Each structure stands twice: as C-alpha cells, then as structure tokens.
Amino acid sequence: MKFCPKCEVRLKQDSSNSFICPKCSYSEKGGKDRKQVKGESSSIIDVLDENEKTETLPVIKMDCEKCGHTEAVWWMLQTRSADEPTTQFYRCIKCNYTWRNYA
Ligand SMILES: [Zn+2]
Numbered sequence: 782m783k784f785c786p787k788c789e790v791r792l793k794q795d796s797s798n799s800f801i802c803p804k805c806s807y808s809e810k811g812g813k814d815r816k817q818v819k820g821e822s823s824s825i826i827d828v829l830d831e832n833e834k835t836e837t838l839p840v841i842k843m844d845c846e847k848c849g850h851t852e853a854v855w856w857m858l859q860t861r862s863a864d865e866p867t868t869q870f871y872r873c874i875k876c877n878y879t880w881r882n883y884a
C-alpha cells in the first residue's frame with residue numbers, strides 16, 4: 782500500500798502498474814524496479830585510477846607521506862618500456878593519498 786507524499790491519500794494502482802494519487806495526480810512507478818547488478822569482471826586489475834577500489838589489495842606497513850597513517854595498500858604497475866623497472870604504488874588506507882616508489 783502506497784500513499785501520496787503530498788496529500789497522504791492512498792494511491793490507486795493503474796493498469797500500467799503505476800501508483801496514482803486521485804487528488805493531486807502524483808504518480809509513482811510500481812512493480813519490479815530492481816536494478817540488476819552484474820558480477821564483477823574477472824579481469825585482473827593492473828591499473829588503478831583515483832576512484833578504483835582498493836579493498837582487495839594487500840595492506841602493508843607504510844608511513845603515509847600526507848597524514849602519517851602507518852598502513853597502506855600497494856600494487857605494482859609495469860611501465861610501457863620493458864627496460865624501466867616496475868613501479869610500485871602505495872595508497873594510504875586512511876586518506877587515500879597515492880604515491881609511487883621507484884626504488
Ligand atoms: Zn496527492
């Protein structure tokens with residue numbers, strides 16, 4: 782049972798499965814409106830941008846240069862040239878500050 786948020790009148794269900802307020806003609810979509818969440822991709826993440834989730838990455842003891850927190854996640858990234866060493870990235874799990882380690 783649904784009610785109109787404006788006039789608190791019980792909404793009528795119409796043939797298209799929507800709910801209509803008989804008083805102010807407020808309408809609300811009814812029925813199945815659930816979004817399907819697709820499973821995670823199976824591809825291995827080797828590049829991360831600022832918005833990428835880091836929950837699955839390994840955590841190590843590392844001092845954050847920014848906030849001083851002592852735990853960070855890390856991942857490796859091979860640069861374009863094969864001559865260059867693999868770059869190691871760290872991200873503070875507290876403030877999300879990301880930095881790299883060339884060593
Ligand atoms: Zn109404």
Ligand SMILES: [Zn+2]
Nearest residue numbers: 845848873876
């Ligand atoms: Zn930090």
